[in-house]
Amino acid sequence: MKSLALLALLAVSLPSLADRMPLPADTPASYKSECGSCHLAYPPALLAKKDWARTLSSLDRHFGSDATLDPKAQQEIGRFLERSAGDANKLGSAGEPPRISQTARFIRKHDEIPARYWRDPRVKSAANCEACHRGAADGRYSEHDIAIPELRR
Amino acid sequence: MRSLSILGLLLISLNSHAAPLSPPAQRGEAFFHQRFAVNDKMPACTACHTDNPLKPGQHAITGKTIQPLAVSANGERFSDPAKVEKWFGRNCKEVVGRACTADEKADFVAYMREVR
Numbered sequence: 061m062k063s064l065a066l067l068a069l070l071a072v073s074l075p076s077l078a079d080r081m082p083l084p085a086d087t088p089a090s091y092k093s094e095c096g097s098c099h100l101a102y103p104p105a106l107l108a109k110k111d112w113a114r115t116l117s118s119l120d121r122h123f124g125s126d127a128t129l130d131p132k133a134q135q136e137i138g139r140f141l142e143r144s145a146g147d148a149n150k151l152g153s154a155g156e157p158p159r160i161s162q163t164a165r166f167i168r169k170h171d172e173i174p175a176r177y178w179r180d181p182r183v184k185s186a187a188n189c190e191a192c193h194r195g196a197a198d199g200r201y202s203e204h205d206i207a208i209p210e211l212r213r
Numbered sequence: 214m215r216s217l218s219i220l221g222l223l224l225i226s227l228n229s230h231a232a233p234l235s236p237p238a239q240r241g242e243a244f245f246h247q248r249f250a251v252n253d254k255m256p257a258c259t260a261c262h263t264d265n266p267l268k269p270g271q272h273a274i275t276g277k278t279i280q281p282l283a284v285s286a287n288g289e290r291f292s293d294p295a296k297v298e299k300w301f302g303r304n305c306k307e308v309v310g311r312a313c314t315a316d317e318k319a320d321f322v323a324y325m326r327e328v329r
Binding site for chain 2: 098099100123124125126127182183184185187188190191
């Protein structure tokens with residue numbers, strides 16, 4: 061009986077654990093400032109190691125912007141992303157150039173969102189996690205805490 | 214009575230035109246609103262920062278909220294020289310299509326410090 065309750069508790073807590081993706085404790089300040097100004101400093105687990113490496117090697121053409129880093133920040137951020145990257149098998153291909161929003165995981169998690177919501181001026185882009193996930197900056201991505209009421213579950 | 218209402222009018226007009234901008238700040242204001250049209254998505258500073266630097270902006274591509282540029286609305290602005298140079302470096306290249314001159318940067322900062 062006790063184990064059953066434990067199992068139930070685990071079942072309830074598991075999905076919410078998956079919705080928690082705070083930045084790792086060893087996240088360098090350079091990652092937050094350099095990769096968190098134009099967009100959210102994304103949880104490194106959302107992209108595989110090889111995709112982060114591809115992203116970092118083409119920062120001079122980063123989705124239409126020149127996001128070149130100084131060599132020290134480049135090295136520090138590169139090492140951080142390498143050790144904190146996500147599981148390539150679970151994420152699936154991120155395309156070329158790699159996009160978090162093209163990974164199978166992201167697509168599966170957002171498959172119920174109608175196209176018009178992505179085009180909403182409050183959202184603007186799939187890069188804008190915080191438009192819907194208002195706790196995203198603190199790593200909270202629960203589908204129960206969505207800023208746009210029509211989309212809340 | 215009449216002089217009282219004149220005084221009232223004077224006070225109102227003083228308040229709404231609080232401290233006219235200095236000439237550098239006026240040039241900075243014009244630069245802020247200038248349309249460079251080098252970049253489709255970011256033709257001017259205002260593409261992300263909106264016409265009103267006292268208000269938050271929104272990144273033209275990612276949609277991320279950008280805190281206000283005006284110091285009176287955001288005390289952090291222009292307090293870290295390295296950060297200021299970094300963003301002039303990136304944004305001038307991207308929006309103006311070249312590096313900004315020292316005068317342009319000084320005028321821009323003057324405007325953002327003075328605007329209320």
